[in-house]
Amino acid sequence: MDLAAPKLRSHMSSNRATSAPAFASNASTSTISSVIRHLAVSRTIQAPADVVYDAIADITRMGEWSPECVSCSWIDGSSTPTVGARFEGTNKNNGNEWVTQSQVRVAEPGVEFAFDCFFRDFKFSSWGYTIEAVEGGCVVTETWDDYRPEEATKASVSISGVDDRVAFNKAAMTTTLERIAAAVE
Secondary structure, three states: OOOOOOOEEEEOOEEEEEEEOOOOOOOOEEEEEEEOEEEEEEEEEEEOHHHHHHHHHHHHHHHHHHOOEEEEEEEEOOOOOOOOOOOEEEEEEEEEEEEEEEEEEEEEOEEEEEEEEEEEEEEEEEEEEEEEEEOEEEEEEEEEEOOOOOHHHHHHHHHHHOOHHHHHHHHHHHHHHHHHHHHHH
């Protein structure tokens, strides 16, 4: 594989089922959500997988990578990227600002980091980064799963100011991976 030029790939699919725990710390059951939209963007990064993972899993650096999420901080006593750890993200776009709460779902150093985003007990999206070691670096795939029903996507436009969330996220994910690469290569 030629690592001189970044490799970008993306795809979108829909209607994939998944289960996830409810966000509320006192929840004893799981919620079942259907993925309405799925998007993935990949890029080759010329850095070791563990270095890339450490940059991504340090959620306090998310504002360096993302064009929308300007900062993240650990909450509820969490301080490291471990499964179950919770954090808040502050987002800004088109003059709007909003805060989301997230919970780490996967934290496998050098391989995968993923988290679910919640509004109260409703999981509205999942974000993930898989890292595949290749000669001279790694391929990082950022994924976004959207669980919002159509009526909720219309309402969220007033929060984020984004009319076409799929197109916006595809571009933002590409930018995020470019910025991570620039920081670690």
